[in-house]
Amino acid sequence: MFEQAWQVGTFAKIPVKIHWTFILIxxxxxxxxxxxxAGYEAIFIEICFVLAMFFCVVLHEFGHxxxxxxxxxxTEDIILLPIGGxxxxxxxxxxxxxxxxIAVMGPMVNIIIAIVVFISLLSLYGTxxxxxxxxxxxxxxxxRGFLPLLMxxxxxxxxxxMIPAFPMDGGRVLRALLAMGFGRLKATRIASIVGQIICVIxxxxxxxxEAYTLAIIGVFIFLNATxxxxxxxxxxxxxxxxxxxxxxxxxxxxxxxxxxKDAYDFIMHQTNRHFMVINLYGQYCGTVSAKAIxxxxxxxxxxRISEIYQPKILSLNSSTSIAHALYALRGQTNxxxxxxxxxxxxxxxxxxxxxxxxxxx
Ligand SMILES: [Zn+2]
Numbered sequence: 001m002f003e004q005a006w007q008v009g010t011f012a013k014i015p016v017k018i019h020w021t022f023i024l025i026x027x028x029x030x031x032x033x034x035x036x037x038a039g040y041e042a043i044f045i046e047i048c049f050v051l052a053m054f055f056c057v058v059l060h061e062f063g064h065x066x067x068x069x070x071x072x073x074x075t076e077d078i079i080l081l082p083i084g085g086x087x088x089x090x091x092x093x094x095x096x097x098x099x100x101x102i103a104v105m106g107p108m109v110n111i112i113i114a115i116v117v118f119i120s121l122l123s124l125y126g127t128x129x130x131x132x133x134x135x136x137x138x139x140x141x142x143x144r145g146f147l148p149l150l151m152x153x154x155x156x157x158x159x160x161x162m163i164p165a166f167p168m169d170g171g172r173v174l175r176a177l178l179a180m181g182f183g184r185l186k187a188t189r190i191a192s193i194v195g196q197i198i199c200v201i202x203x204x205x206x207x208x209x210e211a212y213t214l215a216i217i218g219v220f221i222f223l224n225a226t227x228x229x230x231x232x233x234x235x236x237x238x239x240x241x242x243x244x245x246x247x248x249x250x251x252x253x254x255x256x257x258x259x260x261k262d263a264y265d266f267i268m269h270q271t272n273r274h275f276m277v278i279n280l281y282g283q284y285c286g287t288v289s290a291k292a293i294x295x296x297x298x299x300x301x302x303x304r305i306s307e308i309y310q311p312k313i314l315s316l317n318s319s320t321s322i323a324h325a326l327y328a329l330r331g332q333t334n335x336x337x338x339x340x341x342x343x344x345x346x347x348x349x350x351x352x353x354x355x356x357x358x359x360x361x
Contacts, residue, residue: 005079014065014087015077016058025082026050038140046140053153054080056113060157061087063109064169067102068093096184100176103169107161110154117151163202165195165221166228188232195225237357241322246356247338247346253278254288254305261301263293274335274349277309284344286311287335315339316348326353 005017029050033043058078065075065087076088087106093099121129128134135152138145162170171191178187199222206215253276254263267275267290279285288309296303314328315337325336329350336348 007077011062012066012069014062014075016080017077018080019082021082022054022080033140041142042140045143045146049140049146049149052146052150054085056110056150056154056157057085059113060106060109060161061085063105063107064102065089067105071098071102073102094184096176096179096187099172099179103172103176106169107158110158110161114151114154114158117147117154121147121151163198163221164191165198166192166225168221171195171225171228185233185236188229192225192229196222199225234357238322238326238353241356242318243316243320243322243325243336243338243348244318245322246352247318247348248272248352249346251276251347253284254309256280256285256304256306256309258305259301260293260296260303260305260308263288263305264297264301267293272349273351274347276335276337276347277305284313284315284337285309286313287333289334310334313337315344318345322353322356326350329353 005019007015007017009016026047029046030043033046038046058080061078065078068075068087068089071093073093074090076090078085078087089102093102135148138148140146140149161168162173164170164174166172166175174194175184175187175191178190181187182190199218202218202221203215206212206218251272252266252270254266256277256279263275270290273290275288275290276284277286277288286309288305292308293305296308310333312333314333316325316328316339318338318340325348328336329348334349337344338346338348
């Protein structure tokens, strides 16, 4: 999603990028205005308005990024998507108060913009300008509507961003406040649940009033709320944990001359998905997956394990960190041989780590 973005500039060493789909918004706005019979000037004003709003979104993201920078957290880049902006921070602060301030400083920028516009309008036109009927008739047919609508949109941006659900800023504020009392993991869990309830309300209200954008936003936030919790849960569980905490002591190894049929009969009663393979000399020589056994069984049950196994062994000491083991399990092998003082004590796969995560939660 973030790959096809054009870099438009760099400020405070942070690259600002625009995703190509952003163009679609401008095309949509223009064609929509045109089909409603708007003149060229009105279309031009509306396009300028969209660009001005996205500039406000960029400033909002810089509110987050520059605050994060003060806490020594670098920002990879700021990307403009049709749904809004994203400041991709390298990492999140551990201290709740820092997360709170970083989250608040985005919407704060929009509040400041709204106040500045309000003061300018007040000094330009005086108090009578801020009447209800004047505001109800604002549109893009002339420049007079531009600034008041910019002010209103910035206020709406603040309200929208403060919805207390991930990945909205309000979700982070809520999590940070909860983290001061419950710790980060539990705070994230509560914040996720609150976020999901709000999403369900948004979806129901959106469908009921046929405001489908609202419903889609609800679905989008819902999926993200769950994702955020998973990643925080993973971090906090894996921190300070070693292979010692979750490896499997009892595990089965197939000899490499076992037939796939025999292996298949065995794994039917097993929940494990990866097995060690030993050669004629009783040495560990590789791993085989239940998936490979099942697939080969359908083709030729007489095949030997020696023809289908992965001839690679990765052994790690039980004192190795889970984070390191997980890295190896994602790229190098499906099953790690666990050793202690040069003798094999068990195995480790992604499921073992998953069990640890489930247990801790
Ligand atoms: Zn924000």
